[in-house]
Amino acid sequence: MNNKENSNLKDYLSKLLKKKIREDGRKPFDYRKISVETGILSQANGSARVKLGDTEVLAGVKIGAGTPYPDGPADGTLMVNSELSPIASDRFESGPPSPASIELSRVIDRAIRESGTIDVSKLCIKSGEKVWMVFVDVYPINDDGNLFDIGLIAAMAALKNARMPKYDEKTEQVNHRELTKDKLPINEEPVMCTFGKLDGEIFVDSTEREELVMDSRLSIGITKKGNICAMQKGGEGTITSSEMMDMIKKAQELSKDLRKNL
Amino acid sequence: MGGKSDKPLIVKGKRLDGRTAEELRPFKIKAGIIKQADGSCELEFGETKVIAGVYGPKKVLPKHLEENTRAFLKVTYSMIPFSTSERNRPGPSRRSKEISKVIKDALAPAINLEKYPQTCIDIHIEITNANAGTRTSAINAATVALIDAGIEMRDVVASIAAGKVEDQVILDLFQDEDNFGQADLPIAMMPRTGEITLVQMDGDMTAAEIKKAIDMCEKACLKIAKVQRKAIIDEYKNNEVKNNE
Amino acid sequence: MTEKKIEKLYVSDREIVIPGDVLAEGMSYLPSGRAMREDNKIIATSLGLTNIKGHVIKIIPLAGRYIPKRGDAVIGKITGIARHGWRVDIRCPFDADLPISEASQSYIDTNRYPMSKYFDVGDYIFASIFDISENRFIKLSTKNRPYRKLHNGIIIEVSPTKIPRIIGKQGSMIKMLKENSGCDILVGQNGWVWIKNDDPEKQMLMSKAIRKIETESHTTGLTDKIKKMLNTKGGKK
Numbered sequence: 001m002n003n004k005e006n007s008n009l010k011d012y013l014s015k016l017l018k019k020k021i022r023e024d025g026r027k028p029f030d031y032r033k034i035s036v037e038t039g040i041l042s043q044a045n046g047s048a049r050v051k052l053g054d055t056e057v058l059a060g061v062k063i064g065a066g067t068p069y070p071d072g073p074a075d076g077t078l079m080v081n082s083e084l085s086p087i088a089s090d091r092f093e094s095g096p097p098s099p100a101s102i103e104l105s106r107v108i109d110r111a112i113r114e115s116g117t118i119d120v121s122k123l124c125i126k127s128g129e130k131v132w133m134v135f136v137d138v139y140p141i142n143d144d145g146n147l148f149d150i151g152l153i154a155a156m157a158a159l160k161n162a163r164m165p166k167y168d169e170k171t172e173q174v175n176h177r178e179l180t181k182d183k184l185p186i187n188e189e190p191v192m193c194t195f196g197k198l199d200g201e202i203f204v205d206s207t208e209r210e211e212l213v214m215d216s217r218l219s220i221g222i223t224k225k226g227n228i229c230a231m232q233k234g235g236e237g238t239i240t241s242s243e244m245m246d247m248i249k250k251a252q253e254l255s256k257d258l259r260k261n262l
Numbered sequence: 263m264g265g266k267s268d269k270p271l272i273v274k275g276k277r278l279d280g281r282t283a284e285e286l287r288p289f290k291i292k293a294g295i296i297k298q299a300d301g302s303c304e305l306e307f308g309e310t311k312v313i314a315g316v317y318g319p320k321k322v323l324p325k326h327l328e329e330n331t332r333a334f335l336k337v338t339y340s341m342i343p344f345s346t347s348e349r350n351r352p353g354p355s356r357r358s359k360e361i362s363k364v365i366k367d368a369l370a371p372a373i374n375l376e377k378y379p380q381t382c383i384d385i386h387i388e389i390t391n392a393n394a395g396t397r398t399s400a401i402n403a404a405t406v407a408l409i410d411a412g413i414e415m416r417d418v419v420a421s422i423a424a425g426k427v428e429d430q431v432i433l434d435l436f437q438d439e440d441n442f443g444q445a446d447l448p449i450a451m452m453p454r455t456g457e458i459t460l461v462q463m464d465g466d467m468t469a470a471e472i473k474k475a476i477d478m479c480e481k482a483c484l485k486i487a488k489v490q491r492k493a494i495i496d497e498y499k500n501n502e503v504k505n506n507e
Numbered sequence: 508m509t510e511k512k513i514e515k516l517y518v519s520d521r522e523i524v525i526p527g528d529v530l531a532e533g534m535s536y537l538p539s540g541r542a543m544r545e546d547n548k549i550i551a552t553s554l555g556l557t558n559i560k561g562h563v564i565k566i567i568p569l570a571g572r573y574i575p576k577r578g579d580a581v582i583g584k585i586t587g588i589a590r591h592g593w594r595v596d597i598r599c600p601f602d603a604d605l606p607i608s609e610a611s612q613s614y615i616d617t618n619r620y621p622m623s624k625y626f627d628v629g630d631y632i633f634a635s636i637f638d639i640s641e642n643r644f645i646k647l648s649t650k651n652r653p654y655r656k657l658h659n660g661i662i663i664e665v666s667p668t669k670i671p672r673i674i675g676k677q678g679s680m681i682k683m684l685k686e687n688s689g690c691d692i693l694v695g696q697n698g699w700v701w702i703k704n705d706d707p708e709k710q711m712l713m714s715k716a717i718r719k720i721e722t723e724s725h726t727t728g729l730t731d732k733i734k735k736m737l738n739t740k741g742g743k744k
Contacts, residue, residue, distance in 0.1 A: 007629055012661045015707040023711060041391040042309050044344035054297045058390060060344025081343070083352050087315040087386035089298045094338055096353075137343040137352070139388070141313060142296045176347035300572060319572055321600045330642070372526075374552060378574075380643050381600040409525050412571025412668065414541060414552045417527035454527045454550075491525055494554060498523050498569060 010198070010213035017201035023210075024053075028203035029250060036153065036261050038161040045179065046162025050154040050261075052205070054144040059154035060137050061162040063184075065174045068124075068131040076123020076131040080109035082138035082151060089143040089208075107192075107232045108138060108152050111221035115190040115229035118159070122185035125167060132164070134184065145207040148219045148232075149258070152192045156262050159184055190229050191258040193251035194219040197239060202247065204254065218247055222255035267442035271427045277439070279308075283432040284478055286422070286485070291402070291493035293410045301411025303493070305403040308436055309393035311345075314403035316411040319381035333378035337366040339400055341389040361397050368401050368421065368450040368460035374414040383413060394440035398423050401450050401460065406490050410497070418490050419459055420483035421450035424475035426467055431474045433482055447472065449479040453487040456480070513547070520559045523569070524551040530564050541566035556725070573599050573667040573697040575645055577636055580654070582662065582695030583647060585630045588622050595632065595647055598664075598697045603645035605634060610649055631657040631701060633693050653693075660691065660703030663714045665721045667698035672724040673717060680720065683730055687737040688713050712737065 013023060020028055032053030041047040044060035051057075068075060084092040084101040092098070097105075112118070123132035136159060138151045166178040196206040196214040206214060215237025221230035228248060233239065239247075271278055281287070287308030296302035299315035306312075322328040339362040341350050354362075365387070373383070385407065387400040401421035408415065425435040426445035435443060445465025451458045458476075467475070514533035518524060528551040530542060538544050541553040542564055555566035575581070575597065583603060587594035592606040605626070607615050615625060626632065634647040634654050649655055665673065673694055674681050685692055690713045691703040702713045716733050723729055 008631070008659060008661055011659070012707055012710060016711060019708065021708070021711075023714075025711075041311065041344065042393070043346055043391050047344065056296075058342070060342065062344045062349035064349060081352065083342075085340075085386065085388060086317070086338070086384070087296065087299070087313065087388055090317055090320075135343065135349050137349075139342050139390075142298050144297065301570065319574075319600050378600075409554050410570060412554055412568050415526035416550070416552065418525065452527070454529070491528075494525050495523050498554070 006213050009209065013210060013213060014199035014201060017198060017203060022203065024207065026205075028201070029254065031205045031254070031258070034150070034153070034258075034261050036157050038157050044158070044162075045165060046158045046160070046184075048154050048157035048161060050150055050157060052146060052150040053207070054142060055146060055150055056141040057147065057150050057154040058139045058141055059151070059158040060139075061158045061184075062135045062137070063162065063165055063174075064133050064135070065125060065130050065167065066133045068128065072120070073128040074124040074131070075120040076118075077133045078109075078113060078118050078120060078136070079134070080112060080136045080138070080155060081105050082108065082140075082147075084140060084143075088140040092143070103232070103234070104138070104147055104151060107148055107219055107230060108155055110232075111152055111190045111192055111230040112136070112155065112159075115188045115221065115223045117156075117186060117188040117190060119185040119187055130172070134159075134162075143208060145209075145211050146194055146205050148194045149192045149205065152190065152221070153258065153261055156189060156191070160186060160262060188223055189259055189262050190221045190223055191255045191262075192219055192221045192230070193247075193254050193258070195247045195250070197235075197237060197243070202243065204250070218244065220248055220251040222251050224259070226252045226255070267438065271439055271442060272430060272432075277427075277432065279436060281434075283430055284481075286434045286482055287436065289486075289489065291406055291489055293406050293493045293497040299407070299411070301407040301409065301413070303403045303406035303410060305399055305406070307395055307399045307402075307434070309391055310389070310395050310399050311391040312387060312389055312396070312399045312403045314385065314387045314400065314407040316383065316385050316404070316407040316413070318383040318411070319378040319413075320384065322380065322382040327382070328380050331379050332375040333373070334382045335366055335370055335373065335375060335385070336382055337362045337369070337385045337387070337404070339365055339387045339389070339397070341392055341396070345389045345392045361400070364460055364462060365397060365401055365404065369404060369408070369419055371457065371459045372405070372415050372417050372419045372452055373408065374416060377414045383408075393437045394435050395423055395448075397421075397462075398448050398450065402486055402490060406493055409490075409494050417452035417454045418487050419450050420453055420486040420490060421448065421460060422479050422482040422486060423448035424478050426465060426471060426475075431467075431471050431478065433478045445471075447475050447479075449476065449483070451480065451483050453484050516559070516564075518557050518559070518564070520557055522557045523554070524557055524566060525554050526550075526552055530557065530566075535562050537563045539563050539565035541568050568668050570666065571668055573597075575599050575601065575603075575636055575639060575697070577639055579636045579696040580694075581634060581636060581647070581697040582657070582693065582699035582701055583632050583634055583697075584662075585626045585628050585632065587628060588626075593622070593626050595634070597634075597645065597647070597695075598699060599645075601643045601645055603636075603647055605632065605647045605649060609637065609646065612650055626656060631660075631662055633657055633695070633701070657693070657701050657703075660701050661710050661714065663700050663702065663717060665698050665700060665717060667696065669721045669724050670694060670696055670698060672729075673700065673720050675730065680730055680733075683734055684713065684716065684737070687734055688716075
C-alpha cells in the first residue's frame with residue numbers, strides 16, 4: 001500500500017466515499033453480487049466455485065486418514081490452506097507462500113476452527129491410531145479484492161458439499177475412488193465481513209483498487225448466533241474502538257445475507 | 263502404466279467409458295475467464311479440467327533471464343491440491359517441473375517470440391481436476407489463452423495423447439487406461455503446418471503402432487484446433503452480440 | 508506443364524481471425540499489420556479483425572499489451588528520481604526515462620531546487636516517446652505542449668487496442684466526451700486515460716463512459732449511445 005504513489009486514486013475514492021458512494025456505484029455497505037456453484041470437481045471430496053463481482057475463488061476439500069496428534073488421540077484434524085497463485089493477479093508471485101497468502105489461510109482457518117464448525121471428535125477412526133484428516137484448499141482464480149470474505153464462503157461451501165471417502169477396515173486404507181453418503185460433522189456456519197477504512201470512511205467488500213489505497217482493514221468472523229469467532233486487522237493504518245464496535249454491529253447484520261449463500 | 267487391471271479395459275471394441283478406439287472424450291473450451299490476466303482459458307477434456315492464464319509481454323524478472331533477441335517464455339504447470347485422488351501437496355514437484363518444461367517447448371515454436379525481445383511471457387496453468395491427459399489439456403488451454411492475450415503466433419498448438427491398451431492403439435486415455443495400459447504417447451502439433459512440437463512416450467510399442475498412433479493424433483488435433491478457434495471467436499463475437507442488444 | 512496459379516481470398520472484411528488462419532493464397536496479395544506471408548499464402552499472426560483494401564490484407568489486433576513506438580503520446584507515472592532525470596512507468600515491459608534536458612522549455616536548476624519540485628514520485632505526466640534505443644531504453648519528452656505534468660485527476664486503465672476507438676475518427680469521440688461532460692481528458696497510446704473534474708461523481712461517470720466504449724468498441728452508433736448516457740446521467744443532478 002504505497003499511498004504516495006497512488007495519491008490521486010486515494011483522493012478520488014475518498015471524495016466519493018464522503019458522498020457515500022463507491023467507484024462502481026455501490027453504497028459503502030453493499031456487497032457485490034455473489035454466486036456459488038458446488039460439487040463441480042470429481043477428484044475432490046467437496047468443491048465450490050464462488051464469484052463476488054469479478055473476484056473468483058475455487059475451494060476444494062480432500063479427506064484422508066492419518067495418525068492423530070498426541071494431545072487429541074481421538075480427534076480428527078482440520079487444515080486450511082490457501083495459495084495466491086500468479087494466475088489470479090499480476091501482483092502474485094510464484095514460489096513459496098507469501099505472507100499475504102499465509103495470512104489469508106490462517107484467518108479463514110481461525111474462523112472455521114474457533115467457531116467449532118467441524119466436530120473433530122466425530123472424525124475418529126481408531127482412537128490413538130487413525131483419524132480423518134480434512135484439508136481445505138482455497139484457490140483464487142481472479143483477484144479483484146476481498147479474498148477473505150469470499151474465501152471463507154468458498155471454504156464453507158466446499159466443506160458442506162463434501163462427502164466422506166470409504167475406509168477399508170481390512171486393509172486399513174482409504175478408498176478415494178468410492179465416496180459414501182456421509183457428510184462432514186458440521187455444526188456451525190461462520191461467515192466473514194471485511195471492512196476497509198479510507199480517510200476515516202468505512203466500507204465493506206473492497207475492490208482491488210480500493211485495497212491499493214485503503215489505510216486499514218478489519219475482518220470479522222460471525223457465527224450463526226451472531227457471536228464473533230475471529231478478527232484480524234490489516235494495513236498500516238489504525239482503527240478506533242468505537243469504529244470497531246460499529247463494524248461488529250454492521251457485520252452481525254450483513255452476516256445474515258452472506259450466510260444465505262451457503 | 264505397468265499395473266494390471268482386474269477387469270478387461272476393452273470389450274468388443276468398446277472401452278470402459280463406452281468409447282471406440284479413436285473416439286475423444288467430450289470436451290469444451292471457454293476463453294477469457296480471468297479478468298486480471300491478459301489472456302485466459304478454461305478447458306474440460308472428459309473429467310480433466312484446466313485453467314490457463316497468460317500475463318505479458320511484461321518485464322523480465324529476475325533481469326538475468328532476459329533475452330536480447332526474443333521473449334523469455336515462462337510456463338508454470340501445477341496441480342492444485344484437490345485435483346488428484348490423494349491430496350497433492352502444494353508447490354512444485356519434479357514431475358510438474360518437467361511437464362512445465364515440455365509444455366514450454368511445445369508452445370515456443372508457435373509463438374513469434376522474436377517480436378517481443380527483452381520481455382517475458384508468463385503462462386500459468388492450474389490443473390483443477392486430473393483424470394489423465396493433463397499435459398495435453400494444459401497445452402490446448404495455454405494456446406487459447408495466448409491467442410486471447412493477443413500474442414503474435416504462427417499457428418495454434420493442439421495436443422492429444424494416444425496409447426496402447428490390451429495390444430490396441432487407442433486415443434485420449436482416461437485414468438484407468440493410463441494406469442493399466444501398455445503405453446502412453448502424448449503429441450502436440452501445429453495443425454496448419456503439420457509440425458510436431460511435443461512428443462513423449464513411455465511403455466512398449468512397435469514402430470507400426472507408433473505410426474498408427476501419430477496418424478490418430480493428427481486427425482484429433484485438427485478437430486481440437488477447430489474447437490480452440492471457435493472458443494476465441496465465440497468470446498469476441500459474444501461481446502459484439504451482447505453489446506448490440 | 509504450366510504451374511497452376513491460385514489467387515484466392517479466404518476472408519471477408521471485418522472478420523475475426525486467429526493466428527494460423529490462411530487469409531489468402533497468391534502472390535498478388537500483400538500482408539499488413541498482424542499478417543505475414545508464408546510461401547504463396549497470407550497468414551494471420553494474431554487475434555484480430557480483417558481490414559481488406561484491394562489486395563492489401565491488414566489484421567488489426569483485438570487484444571494485447573502496449574508495445575512502445577517512437578512518437579507515441581503516452582501517460583506515465585513517475586516511479587523514481589535519478590541524477591540525470593526521472594524514471595517513468597509507461598505500462599510497458601521496458602524502462603523509460605524523462606531526462607532533465609527533455610522535461611521543460613525552461614531551465615531546470617537542480618542546484619537550487621530538489622528535482623521532486625518539478626516531478627515527484629507518484630506524479631503522472633503526459634509525454635511523447637522521443638527515442639527508443641537499440642536495447643529498448645525509452646526516452647520521453649514533456650518539452651512541448653500538450654505534454655506536461657498532470658495535476659490531480661484520475662487515471663483509468665483500458666486495453667491499448669481500444670485507444671483508437673476512444674479517440675474516434677479525427678478525434679470525434681474524445682471531442683464529444685469533453686463537450687458533454689466538462690471533464691478534461693487525455694488519452695495515452697499505452698492505454699492509460701486521464702480524467703479531471705473537480706466533481707468526483709463526474710469523474711466516475713466519465714470513467715464508466717470510457718469503459719463502455721472499451722467493451723462495446725466494435726458496435727455501431729456508439730458515439731450517440733455514449734452521448735445519451737452522459738447527458739441523461741448528468742441531467743439528473
